[in-house]
Amino acid sequence: MSQQGFSWPVAFDPVTRTWVGRDSPAAVLVPELAGQLVCDESSLRWAAEDFGHAVHRRPRAVLRPGGVADVAAIVEFAGKTGLSVAARGSGHSTYGQAQTNGGIVIDMAKLNLVSDVRADRVTAQAGARWSDVLDATLAAGRTPAVLTDYLGTSVGGTLSVGGAGGTSHQHGFQVDSVEELSVVTGTGRLVTCSLRQNRRLFDATRAGLGQCGIIVSATLRVIPAASRVRRYRLQYRDLTTFLAAQHHLINHGKFDFVQGQIFPAAPGVWQYLLEAALYYMPPGTPVDATRIDGQDYGTIADEIDDISYRDFAHRMAPGEAALRDSGEWSYPHAWLTVVLPSAATASLVGEILARLTAAELGQSGLVLLYPIRTDRLHTLLTRSPDSKLAWLFALLRTASVDNPADVAAMIEANRVVHDRAVACGGVTYPINSVPMSAADWRIHFGPRWRQLQAAKEEFDPHGILTPGYGIGTHSAPHCPKPIG
Numbered sequence: 403m404s405q406q407g408f409s410w411p412v413a414f415d416p417v418t419r420t421w422v423g424r425d426s427p428a429a430v431l432v433p434e435l436a437g438q439l440v441c442d443e444s445s446l447r448w449a450a451e452d453f454g455h456a457v458h459r460r461p462r463a464v465l466r467p468g469g470v471a472d473v474a475a476i477v478e479f480a481g482k483t484g485l486s487v488a489a490r491g492s493g494h495s496t497y498g499q500a501q502t503n504g505g506i507v508i509d510m511a512k513l514n515l516v517s518d519v520r521a522d523r524v525t526a527q528a529g530a531r532w533s534d535v536l537d538a539t540l541a542a543g544r545t546p547a548v549l550t551d552y553l554g555t556s557v558g559g560t561l562s563v564g565g566a567g568g569t570s571h572q573h574g575f576q577v578d579s580v581e582e583l584s585v586v587t588g589t590g591r592l593v594t595c596s597l598r599q600n601r602r603l604f605d606a607t608r609a610g611l612g613q614c615g616i617i618v619s620a621t622l623r624v625i626p627a628a629s630r631v632r633r634y635r636l637q638y639r640d641l642t643t644f645l646a647a648q649h650h651l652i653n654h655g656k657f658d659f660v661q662g663q664i665f666p667a668a669p670g671v672w673q674y675l676l677e678a679a680l681y682y683m684p685p686g687t688p689v690d691a692t693r694i695d696g697q698d699y700g701t702i703a704d705e706i707d708d709i710s711y712r713d714f715a716h717r718m719a720p721g722e723a724a725l726r727d728s729g730e731w732s733y734p735h736a737w738l739t740v741v742l743p744s745a746a747t748a749s750l751v752g753e754i755l756a757r758l759t760a761a762e763l764g765q766s767g768l769v770l771l772y773p774i775r776t777d778r779l780h781t782l783l784t785r786s787p788d789s790k791l792a793w794l795f796a797l798l799r800t801a802s803v804d805n806p807a808d809v810a811a812m813i814e815a816n817r818v819v820h821d822r823a824v825a826c827g828g829v830t831y832p833i834n835s836v837p838m839s840a841a842d843w844r845i846h847f848g849p850r851w852r853q854l855q856a857a858k859e860e861f862d863p864h865g866i867l868t869p870g871y872g873i874g875t876h877s878a879p880h881c882p883k884p885i886g
């Protein structure tokens with residue numbers, strides 16, 4: 403039993419803001435569902451958690467949809483009752499982005515079908531994980547052009563923020579490969595949108611932080627998949643050579659994948675690891691493979707191996723298993739990702755690394771730094787620096803599980819780095835453990851703010867969708883207050 407004694411609420415009273423019985427005079431009845439709306443303690447607790455373990459907003463109920471119609475029906479019900487709604491994909495947000503205080507969380511993982519794999523496209527329900535999409539497309543010799551490093555994120559979860567990976571220097575973000583979306587708007591209407599059809603909704607939904615609709619399925623462009631990968635792991639002693647090498651590799655143009663990582667090697671000493679990959683299909687060999695050795699790129703050490711494309715795509719799996727074994731996977735995480743203009747990258751990253759200690763990054767903490775060509779980013783709400791070449795810079799901090807002050811200090815430190823990045827012409831990649839006000843979001847969206855605001859008023863007139871970012875685009879009376 404849970405809130406007001408109901409495990410399966412049947413009606414809501416918008417005045418007293420409680421679940422009530424079917425016969426209560428002011429009741430708005432919960433619609434008939436193929437799935438279930440539940441409010442038992444363990445479901446509410448689950449929905450108030452995420453990968454960050456730093457923010458906990460408790461909803462009033464969780465929808466486990468039996469189909470797309472349930473999503474539409476519950477959003478319509480929420481509009482009538484003023485309950486906020488947040489879609490939850492696989493819950494890898496780190497700062498409550500998929501949570502709602504007193505509203506309804508929709509467990510999208512229930513909608514995870516991947517279907518209709520063709521030579522150039524695939525359709526996936528939004529709750530499918532990228533590993534599901536990859537399995538289905540590889541069976542047909544195809545792959546999404548951009549995969550996130552970790553394949554446990556959901557299609558809806560990354561399309562609502564962007565979706566960056568080591569092939570983004572060539573193919574942009576995952577949102578740039580979307581052909582068509584099915585979206586439930588804030589009034590519970592199911593709408594198909596694309597560049598040719600309902601374009602305003604399409605533009606407002608891709609990288610739209612769930613403000614204007616809940617994605618229920620996406621048709622994504624796919625490309626032929628290689629079966630093998632030649633992987634180069636090149637080590638560097640200093641930031642300047644590391645940046646120059648990555649720049650050189652993407653200019654070289656033959657590398658399919660380029661990504662840099664930075665680890666603490668000793669107090670005050672950083673180790674720089676460049677991972678570059680060439681995809682190929684035997685009996686062919688990777689283009690230029692024999693000519694690319696570590697010496698050409700000024701490395702201090704290198705390692706080259708050949709693995710299957712599937713194993714390469716799942717390269718985080720052994721690390722994840724080890725962190726799950728040690729328990730660190732469920733420690734608090736305070737992550738920050740920004741995208742920096744090329745001209746400011748060396749000095750800003752150098753300044754940050756000079757001050758950062760291994761303890762401030764945490765036990766399994768890691769820094770990412772890799773290039774993105776901004777001319778490959780075509781999605782209206784994706785923000786990028788005013789610079790042809792930009793660098794994705796991420797501080798992936800893991801806090802101690804014993805000391806709550808640790809994660810709070812990391813979040814505060816993230817804010818400082820975030821502000822430095824923005825002051826240098828950088829932009830936030832919107833998945834961060836950083837408190838953001840409506841004013842911050844207005845600055846973030848810049849010239850796109852008005853379009854987002856207009857779209858919000860059009861597609862989410864009750865202002866109920868995805869309150870976890872605290873964007874506050876809406877002026878309608880129902881608008882839930884940004885939650886800090």
Ligand SMILES: Cc1cc2nc3c(=O)[nH]c(=O)nc-3n(C[C@H](O)[C@H](O)[C@H](O)COP(=O)(O)OP(=O)(O)OC[C@H]3O[C@@H](n4cnc5c(N)ncnc54)[C@H](O)[C@@H]3O)c2cc1C
Pocket residue numbers: 452453488489490491492493494495496499500501510528529549550551552554555556557558559560562563564565566567611612615616617618833868870
């Ligand atoms: C281990 C790890 C590795 C990562 N690697 C990468 C990476 O390589 N590249 C990268 O870009 N990001 C990466 N991320 C960040 C991750 O992609 C984002 O946090 C993403 O939003 C998480 O997806 P999710 O399915 O877990 O979403 P959730 O946390 O469930 O939701 C994220 C946001 O999307 C909204 N949302 C979810 N589903 C929908 C939907 N169907 N319609 C509309 N809105 C929806 C939620 O309400 C919430 O606001 C990584 C995160 C982790 C924890």
